[in-house]
Amino acid sequence: MNRTNSIQAYKEAVQYIPGGVNSPVRALRSVDESPLFIQKARNAWLTDIDGNRYSDYCLSWGVFILGHAHPAVNRAVHKAIGHGTSYGIPSLPETELAKLVNRHFPSMEKVRFVNSGTEAVMSAVRLARGFTGRNLIVKFDGCYHGHADHLLVSAGSGAASLPTSFSAGVPKGFTAHTVSLPFNDRKAVSRFFRERGKGVAAVIVEPVPANMGVVLPQNDFLQHLRTLTKQADSLLIFDEVITGFRLSIGGAQQKWEIVPDLTTLGKIIGGGFPAAAFGGRSDIMALLAPDGPVYQAGTLSGNPIAMTAGIETINQLSHPDFYTDLAQKTTWFFNALADDIAHKDIRLNQTDSMFTLFFTGESVNSFADAKRTDTERFKRFFKHMLSRNIYISPSPFEANFLSSAHTEKELCHFLKAIKDFE
Numbered sequence: 278m279n280r281t282n283s284i285q286a287y288k289e290a291v292q293y294i295p296g297g298v299n300s301p302v303r304a305l306r307s308v309d310e311s312p313l314f315i316q317k318a319r320n321a322w323l324t325d326i327d328g329n330r331y332s333d334y335c336l337s338w339g340v341f342i343l344g345h346a347h348p349a350v351n352r353a354v355h356k357a358i359g360h361g362t363s364y365g366i367p368s369l370p371e372t373e374l375a376k377l378v379n380r381h382f383p384s385m386e387k388v389r390f391v392n393s394g395t396e397a398v399m400s401a402v403r404l405a406r407g408f409t410g411r412n413l414i415v416k417f418d419g420c421y422h423g424h425a426d427h428l429l430v431s432a433g434s435g436a437a438s439l440p441t442s443f444s445a446g447v448p449k450g451f452t453a454h455t456v457s458l459p460f461n462d463r464k465a466v467s468r469f470f471r472e473r474g475k476g477v478a479a480v481i482v483e484p485v486p487a488n489m490g491v492v493l494p495q496n497d498f499l500q501h502l503r504t505l506t507k508q509a510d511s512l513l514i515f516d517e518v519i520t521g522f523r524l525s526i527g528g529a530q531q532k533w534e535i536v537p538d539l540t541t542l543g544k545i546i547g548g549g550f551p552a553a554a555f556g557g558r559s560d561i562m563a564l565l566a567p568d569g570p571v572y573q574a575g576t577l578s579g580n581p582i583a584m585t586a587g588i589e590t591i592n593q594l595s596h597p598d599f600y601t602d603l604a605q606k607t608t609w610f611f612n613a614l615a616d617d618i619a620h621k622d623i624r625l626n627q628t629d630s631m632f633t634l635f636f637t638g639e640s641v642n643s644f645a646d647a648k649r650t651d652t653e654r655f656k657r658f659f660k661h662m663l664s665r666n667i668y669i670s671p672s673p674f675e676a677n678f679l680s681s682a683h684t685e686k687e688l689c690h691f692l693k694a695i696k697d698f699e
């Protein structure tokens with residue numbers, strides 16, 4: 278595979294951009310590769326600037342559940358751009374998207390749009406603290422909630438490869454009110470709430486963590502969090518930046534039938550544009566400026582192009598058969614995949630259209646388990662898949678995604694490639 282142009286482009290990029298990238302995992306350091314530079318993408322395929330094509334299982338980190346460049350989304354966006362690209366004054370698509378969010382996530386009685394998942398989480402946490410008058414935030418090891426200072430504690434995703442569980446540049450005091458506990462450990466959370474529950478403003482959780490790789494909640498863990506937070510008058514925040522519109526049209530909360538107090542959404546909701554949202558109970562959201570004293574704002578928040586892409590994406594997802602068709606395909610794929618890896622010391626963790634292959638013989642239910650994955654073997658796996666024109670998420674601690682645009686042909690190609698991997 279000739280990657281001369283990408284290698285040259287990277288050499289130039291590092292002269293101007295730290296590490297040559299605008300988000301660390303893209304540098305492909307954890308798989309000892311040089312980044313691909315992408316020229317275009319359509320359906321399930323990426324094309325790099327050397328003309329190589331890859332079937333894509335990263336999908337812009339879970340954004341493209343419809344595949345890249347979906348024609349209906351593109352049409353709507355082109356039309357919207359013709360009207361202008363940002364007003365800094367309210368426009369109708371903001372209310373339209375808020376209504377759609379509320380329809381599918383009834384717990385989000387009020388919604389505010391922002392530009393990234395990081396912003397959504399940061400604002401939800403501020404609101405939770407403002408509402409409860411408490412400071413403590415409980416999160417879980419290996420969950421990633423964006424790069425706000427106070428949440429970079431034992432975080433997953435790219436932060437999992439930091440030399441310590443904290444980021445440099447974050448004063449100790451900024452994380453003094455953040456506690457990280459092991460995911461799926463009911464006892465640890467119960468113990469913590471017995472001792473300090475009355476000081477907890479909120480528990481924030483990825484209901485199905487995807488940033489330590491996909492890990493499923495066990496033994497009613499989410500229900501347990503709901504019960505404990507209610508008892509302690511703390512809030513429960515579901516960070517559904519990945520799971521929202523991915524696990525079902527109503528996200529993990531619909532699937533697990535749990536009503537959080539606040540929810541954050543990102544990725545799919547922007548249809549490939551920078552948009553995210555946080556929302557929840559009206560009495561909590563009422564504290565937000567301009568109605569209340571918790572300040573939050575954004576120049577490009579509710580951007581009409583991003584709102585339009587989100588609206589059209591959700592319209593597509595609302596087709597009655599969308600999720601059943603996707604489930605049919607993913608169930609077939611995951612069954613075949615499970616067979617193919619049966620004797621390879623690889624664990625498949627999957628739900629709906631997202632999955633991770635952990636290179637370990639033991640089941641993975643926490644960050645500590647995930648860290649047992651053989652990272653050297655993962656590197657070889659990534660390179661092997663890339664050589665077969667398959668782009669998977671470039672870290673052992675990330676999720677992979679399927680879209681409605683992946684055809685049986687592409688999925689069979691993936692299965693064949695994994696069969697050939699030793």
Ligand SMILES: Cc1ncc(COP(=O)(O)O)c(C=O)c1O
Binds near residue numbers: 338393394398483553
């Ligand atoms: C669960 C979760 N929350 C928050 C974020 C942060 O979102 P963003 O990268 O848009 O800031 C991410 C990003 O991957 C995420 O997966």
